[in-house]
Amino acid sequence: xxxxxxxxxxxxxxxxxxxxxxxxxxxxxxxxxxxxxxxxxxxxxxxxxxxxxxxxxxxxxxxxxxxxxxxxxxxxxxxxxxxxxxxxxxxxxxxxxxxxxxxxxxxxxxxx
Ligand SMILES: [Zn+2]
Numbered sequence: 001x002x003x004x005x006x007x008x009x010x011x012x013x014x015x016x017x018x019x020x021x022x023x024x025x026x027x028x029x030x031x032x033x034x035x036x037x038x039x040x041x042x043x044x045x046x047x048x049x050x051x052x053x054x055x056x057x058x059x060x061x062x063x064x065x066x067x068x069x070x071x072x073x074x075x076x077x078x079x080x081x082x083x084x085x086x087x088x089x090x091x092x093x094x095x096x097x098x099x100x101x102x103x104x105x106x107x108x109x110x111x112x
Pocket of ligand 1: 007008009010011012024025026027028029
């Protein structure tokens with residue numbers, strides 16, 4: 001994973017993760033993964049129904065989603081556990097059985 005948020009204290013991007021804790025080697029700051037997602041408030045990720053999603057939520061895909069680089073697609077109705085929210089176009093990082101690490105768009109999922 002190289003999509004960790006920058007340090008809230010010194011803005012260093014060399015943050016690293018230890019279980020539920022994020023740490024910054026530059027200033028020694030340590031903070032909770034959950035806290036950083038709610039504290040930053042920089043972005044909100046909503047599912048197809050407008051429900052706000054949070055890190056660790058489970059979602060279900062609502063349509064077949066093609067997977068880049070393969071001829072396979074993720075079928076509608078696939079359950080995705082333990083999502084991680086990212087501030088980007090594909091705003092959900094997750095792992096899907098049989099596919100591995102994926103980035104999804106929140107508009108194509110709903111909260112499980
Ligand atoms: Zn720092």
